[in-house]
Each structure stands twice: as structure tokens, then as C-alpha cells.
Amino acid sequence: MKLVFPKQMKEIDRRTIEEFGIPSLLLMENAATALEHEIIPFSPHKVLLLCGSGNNGGDAYAAGRKLLARGIEVSALRIGMPSTREARFNYKLFKNFGGKVYGFKALTEKIKCFIKKHDLVLDGLFGVGFKGMLSAEIIDLIEYLNALSIFKIAVDIPSGINGINGTVNPVAFKADTTVTFGAAKPGHYFFPGHSFTGLLKIAKIGFPEKLFETSNIELVDxxxxxxxxxxxxxxxxxxxxxxxxxxxxxxxxxxxxxxxxxxxxxxxxxxxxxxxxxxxxxxxxxxxxxxxxxxxxxxxxxxxxxxxxxxxxxxxxxxxxxxxxxxxxxxxxxxxxxxxxxxxxxxxxxxxxxxxxxxxxxxxxxxxxxxxxxxxxxxxxxxxxxxxxxxxxxxxxxxxxxxxxxxxxxxxxxxxxxxxxxxxxxxxxxxxxxxxxxxxxxxxxxxxxxxxxxxxxxxxxxxxxxxxxxxxxxxxxxxxxxxxxxxxxxxxxxxxxxxxxxxx
The missing domain is CATH 3.40.1190.20 (Ribokinase)
Structure with missing residues (x-):
């Protein structure tokens, strides 16, 4: 099974948009549909989105909007305002559909009580390109979530994992399931990242398969x-x-x-x-x-x-x-x-x-x-x-x-x-x-x-x-x-x- 590095995935994303004419918003919509299909079998009543400022957050907002359309109550903890065109578009739609957004700065007792009211959490804080250290505030949030028995799904890769080598510095969102797009990344398999990935599912969201053929890294399956x-x-x-x-x-x-x-x-x-x-x-x-x-x-x-x-x-x-x-x-x-x-x-x-x-x-x-x-x-x-x-x-x-x-x-x-x-x-x-x-x-x-x-x-x-x-x-x-x-x-x-x- 072909794997790709985060940098390669970014290039595949670019070529899909520029050479094949697939709109970036359509790719995000397809990603959201894959997430929706993963969430629905759990019949959640209240879903919490963790949304970063990039396109991972955009995927979460788009998935949240689809859940709202089904009558599920969805709220979002926002870690920074959306910074990409696609994320801003789906952030707006999410709010238009009645989604509630709460800014997050620190883990307070009030936020802890708020989180406990949900029965599923969707992690869209950081994507496969994440490197370096999480902030103290995010570490507090992730450690609190990891200790709860709420079912957890990660968008593309659990926040805090390096998509290249699986390093975690010092903690990562501990997902029960991770839905990644196009192809898995090495960081999904290397430890300690693999311990936080849970069940890995690969969603095909519209990337031409031939773009993955140039990858020179493969999982022995x-x-x-x-x-x-x-x-x-x-x-x-x-x-x-x-x-x-x-x-x-x-x-x-x-x-x-x-x-x-x-x-x-x-x-x-x-x-x-x-x-x-x-x-x-x-x-x-x-x-x-x-x-x-x-x-x-x-x-x-x-x-x-x-x-x-x-x-x-x-x-x-x-x-x-x-x-x-x-x-x-x-x-x-x-x-x-x-x-x-x-x-x-x-x-x-x-x-x-x-x-x-x-x-x-x-x-x-x-x-x-x-x-x-x-x-x-x-x-x-x-x-x-x-x-x-x-x-x-x-x-x-x-x-x-x-x-x-x-x-x-x-x-x-x-x-x-x-x-x-x-x-x-x-x-x-x-x-x-x-x-x-x-x-x-x-x-x-x-x-x-x-x-x-x-x-x-x-x-x-x-x-x-x-x-x-x-x-x-x-x-x-x-x-x-x-x-x-x-x-x-x-x-x-x-x-x-x-x-x-x-x-x-």
C-alpha cells in the first residue's frame, strides 16, 4: 500500500486542483462527507468539533454542517480564526446552519463541563504538516479530552503527531478512529504516533490515483x-x-x-x-x-x-x-x-x-x-x-x-x-x-x-x-x-x- 509524506500530499492536493480542475472546496466537501459517514453509525446526540485555523479546521466545520443538516446538535471550540479561503467558507456555512462556535484560550472548569455534555469529539486542530511543540493551553485541552470516555475521531491525523516520523511532543489527541485522505502517512504507523491513531481509515475524496504512483514509499501489507x-x-x-x-x-x-x-x-x-x-x-x-x-x-x-x-x-x-x-x-x-x-x-x-x-x-x-x-x-x-x-x-x-x-x-x-x-x-x-x-x-x-x-x-x-x-x-x-x-x-x-x- 502506497504511503505519502505530508509534503507529497500537499503537492498531490495542489496538482489535483491546478492540473485536473477539481475545486478545493469540492475536495473539502468530499472529506466532510467521509467524516460524516464515519460519525453517523455512532448515532451521536451532541458532537464537539475542535477546529484549528487551517484546512483541517475547515474539514471539521464542513462535517459539522452536514451533521447539523441531519438534526444533530454540533458545537465547535475554535482555536484561532479560519485562515484559508476554504476554512472561512465552511466556518460561515457552519454558523449559518446554526452551529455554535466558542473561542478557546484556556481550559477552565466551565469548558470542562461544556465538553462533558458531548458524546463524540471530532479533532480538526492540526493536520499532517504539524511539527514542533503544542502550546501549554492545547496540551491541557488534549490531556483532558484523552482522559474522557467520549468517542474520538481525528481528521487526517490526530493533532500533535508529526506526519513524517510519528513523534509526539509531548502529547497528541488520542483518537479511537482516524480518517485520513488519499493515502496514509508514515506518522500514522511509526510509534508513538501509531498509539494515538486508533483505527485508521483511508478515504478517497477525489485525488487522481495516478498521482500516488510516483510515491517511493510503501507499507508492507x-x-x-x-x-x-x-x-x-x-x-x-x-x-x-x-x-x-x-x-x-x-x-x-x-x-x-x-x-x-x-x-x-x-x-x-x-x-x-x-x-x-x-x-x-x-x-x-x-x-x-x-x-x-x-x-x-x-x-x-x-x-x-x-x-x-x-x-x-x-x-x-x-x-x-x-x-x-x-x-x-x-x-x-x-x-x-x-x-x-x-x-x-x-x-x-x-x-x-x-x-x-x-x-x-x-x-x-x-x-x-x-x-x-x-x-x-x-x-x-x-x-x-x-x-x-x-x-x-x-x-x-x-x-x-x-x-x-x-x-x-x-x-x-x-x-x-x-x-x-x-x-x-x-x-x-x-x-x-x-x-x-x-x-x-x-x-x-x-x-x-x-x-x-x-x-x-x-x-x-x-x-x-x-x-x-x-x-x-x-x-x-x-x-x-x-x-x-x-x-x-x-x-x-x-x-x-x-x-x-x-x-x-
Whole structure:
């Protein structure tokens, strides 16, 4: 599903008016109709509008007028006089239809009593272009409203949410339902904004659909995911479904390679190898007899292991490097040499995860333009790669896009909403999952899952997108309470995701 940034939406609005001849007042009328249709099923007796000075306020006034025409009592709290032609027009009509407007300057006991008389509130204070801080008076108003059990609907986006990255500073209108126009915005999905959005509904109000085609940001939804399902031909054998090798493990992280291998197996790879130190090898052998487990020459992975690993690469399709591998100097050098070698160029994909990313941060040029490389950093790892503070990169689509373009690579910045980018600057957001994934081992499981998908025929980029969706959906479909989930338990639910997608 296509998403648009607030700036893009403003441009689509302009082009619809100027190039296609759709009057701005007609667009506002259509928006009001969408809001009216959302409100009517609740059969409200008294509706309160929160109206800002811009076109969000205009949408609210227009919706309020339609409700007045139906005989519903509607009042408005005005935060500033209407400042646009469309808002002024609908403000006047609202009053002509008998709507009562009250100016708001501060939250008094009298206003509190007035608000409580209503059974539905429509928020039209600020739109998707909002940035910065709310005033103290508006904060007081929103916090009071959020504490009430009155049903709340937001126009386009709840007031106080940044439409680009979902930041809230310091609070936002907590909607039960948000009706947005044309297309959803990233701020609807990024946290904490998503927590204030409620049920999101997208209303088509007359924008030509082809204007959204130029957007290079997409939400990974069920429809897109289903298109990526690997084919399982009935006569296939283990070689048909590809071979994966997991390179990692150390005395400190003996389970990481195991979880990556588990991800590859459960997603459908035909054969899975691990190449690890002996201590990790024992863990893998004792837990996953299906895996072909090969041990390194010493207690850590070093350059002495490259010859053995290069021979193994001739027989596999995809490689995962870094899960639990550690940061010993000899291991860092091993990773550098492995990723720089000609051998790995023949692979369908090389998934670079965990401490292999630490090694890459020392020599980032080794990933430049390598078409089969996929990076899977969490914010801390991406911070190291970009030399930017974690706070600067969380939910920062531009930072991910810029890095992918500059390094000519593909990556996923993992998070509650993961950001996926390719070298062309295209973006996908994945919002499947829950807090059950906020556990050690989830990243290892994801890396193996992605590798298993490439082994089965998906392109590296498709596997990055689908793998992220798939693991998140597995966490959602788990019957256990999310706090009790672990990476291995999430892998146990992979079958449910396949079944779910096949029913769509």
C-alpha cells in the first residue's frame, strides 16, 4: 500500500486542483462527507468539533454542517480564526446552519463541563504538516479530552503527531478512529504516533490515483506479502529449495547461529549448514539435528578458516555472516576478508548481521555496490555505520534512504516499524509484530529467515521485505501472551503464517 509524506500530499492536493480542475472546496466537501459517514453509525446526540485555523479546521466545520443538516446538535471550540479561503467558507456555512462556535484560550472548569455534555469529539486542530511543540493551553485541552470516555475521531491525523516520523511532543489527541485522505502517512504507523491513531481509515475524496504512483514509499501489507510466497513445487527436493550457511557463533553467543539456522529451516530452505566454533557446534548439533554443523579450527572464527569456508561456499546459495560472531580482533579481520573475497560474489545473497556489521563499520567501503549484500542493523548498529546518534536515526526514513543510496546497498533498519531501503531510494515500512520480538535472538531468527527465502528463489530485496513481514506476522499469530514469547517460539508459528497467507 502506497504511503505519502505530508509534503507529497500537499503537492498531490495542489496538482489535483491546478492540473485536473477539481475545486478545493469540492475536495473539502468530499472529506466532510467521509467524516460524516464515519460519525453517523455512532448515532451521536451532541458532537464537539475542535477546529484549528487551517484546512483541517475547515474539514471539521464542513462535517459539522452536514451533521447539523441531519438534526444533530454540533458545537465547535475554535482555536484561532479560519485562515484559508476554504476554512472561512465552511466556518460561515457552519454558523449559518446554526452551529455554535466558542473561542478557546484556556481550559477552565466551565469548558470542562461544556465538553462533558458531548458524546463524540471530532479533532480538526492540526493536520499532517504539524511539527514542533503544542502550546501549554492545547496540551491541557488534549490531556483532558484523552482522559474522557467520549468517542474520538481525528481528521487526517490526530493533532500533535508529526506526519513524517510519528513523534509526539509531548502529547497528541488520542483518537479511537482516524480518517485520513488519499493515502496514509508514515506518522500514522511509526510509534508513538501509531498509539494515538486508533483505527485508521483511508478515504478517497477525489485525488487522481495516478498521482500516488510516483510515491517511493510503501507499507508492507498482506497483499504485497502474499505475492512473495515462495513456490513449493510438488516434485521438489532438498536441492530445489536451496542451501543456506550460517557463519557465526562464539563462546558468549552460542545460540545465535542456532536461531538463524532455525529461521532458515522453518521458512523452507532445503539444506542448512552452520560454520561456527566448536562450542557453538555442540549447541547446534544437540538442538537441530537437521543442520549440517561444521566447526572452525579454533575457539573463535579467524582468517585460518577462510579456506574451509570458501570450499563450502561453492555448494550453497546464501550466506549469513555475523550472528553471535563476536568482536575479537582476529574475528573482525576474518569478516573483512570474507566479505572482500571474490567467492562471496557468486552467492545469491550475503546477509550481514550483528557483529559482522561492527566489522563493516571499520571498512564500510567493502559493502559499496555489492548487489547481493543485505544489511540487517538495529538502531545501535546503524548508528555505528552512519556515525549518527541513535536518536537521530530512529524512525528516520531519510537517514536510511541516504545510506542505501550512498553505499549502493539494501538494508533493513529494524524496529517496532522497520524501514527497508534499496539503492534506488525506494522505501518499505513493515509494521507487523509485537513486543514478543523485543527479545535477544529475534534478529538472528530474521537473518536466517531472509537467507532461507533467497535460497528458495526470492530476490534479495524481496526476501528482505517478506522476511521482515513474515516474522512479525508469526509473532502476531502466536497464541501465547506476547511477553512470554521467545525467538524459537516465534519460529514455531511460521506454519500459521503460511496458512494465513494462503487463505487471502
Amino acid at each position: 498482506d497483499k504485497l506479502a502474499k505475492a512473495f510466497l515462495p513456490e513449493r513445487i510438488p516434485w521438489g527436493h532438498k536441492g530445489t529449495f536451496g542451501k543456506v550457511c550460517i557463519v557465526g557463533g562464539s563462546s558468549k553467543y552460542t545460540g545465535a547461529a542456532l536461531l538463524a539456522a532455525l529461521g532458515s529451516i522453518r521458512i523452507g530452505a532445503g539444506m542448512v549448514y552452520t560454520f561456527t566454533p566448536k562450542e557453538t557446534q555442540r549447541v547446534v548439533r544437540n538442538s537441530l539435528p537437521e543442520v549440517i554443523s561444521i566447526a572452525s579450527k579454533s575457539a573463535i572464527l579467524t582468517s585460518e578458516d577462510l579456506e574451509t569456508l570458501h570450499a563450502l561456499i561453492d555448494d550453497i546459495d546464501t550466506l549469513v555472516v555475523g550472528t553471535g560472531i563476536g568482536r575479537a580482533d582476529e574475528t573482525v579481520e576474518f569478516v573483512k576478508k570474507l566479505l572482500s573475497s571474490e567467492k562471496v560474489k557468486s552467492l545469491k545473497a550475503v546477509i550481514i548481521d550483528a557483529d559482522a556489521l561492527y566489522a563493516v563499520s571499520k571498512v564500510p567501503e567493502i559493502i559499496m555496490g555489492r548487489e547481493n549484500f543485505l544489511l540487517t542493523p538495529h538502531p545501535g548498529e546503524f548508528s555505528r555505520l552512519t556515525r549518527k546518534a541513535v536518536e537521530e536515526i530512529v524512525n528516520n526514513i531519510d537517514a536510511v534512504k541516504s545510506f542505501a543510496r550512498e553505499m549502493e546497498t539494501r538494508l533493513i533498519l529494524k524496529g517496532a516499524v522497520s524501514i527497508i531501503a534499496n539503492e534506488s531510494g525506494n522505501i518499505w515500512l513493515n509494521n507487523t509484530g509485537n513486543t514478543g520480538l523485543a527479545k535477544a535472538g529475534s534478529g538472528d531468527l530474521l537473518s536466517g529467515t531472509i537467507a532461507g527465502l533467497v535460497a528458495q528463489g526470492l530476490s534479495p530485496l524481496e526476501a528482505l521485505i517478506f522476511g521482515s513481514y513474515f516474522m512479525g506476522k508469526a509473532a502476531e499469530l502466536a497464541q501465547e501472551y506476547e511477553a512470554t514469547l521467545s525467538a524459537s517460539m516465534i519460529a514455531d508459528n511460521y506454519g500459521k503464517v503460511f496458512e494465513y497467507l494462503k487463505t487471502l
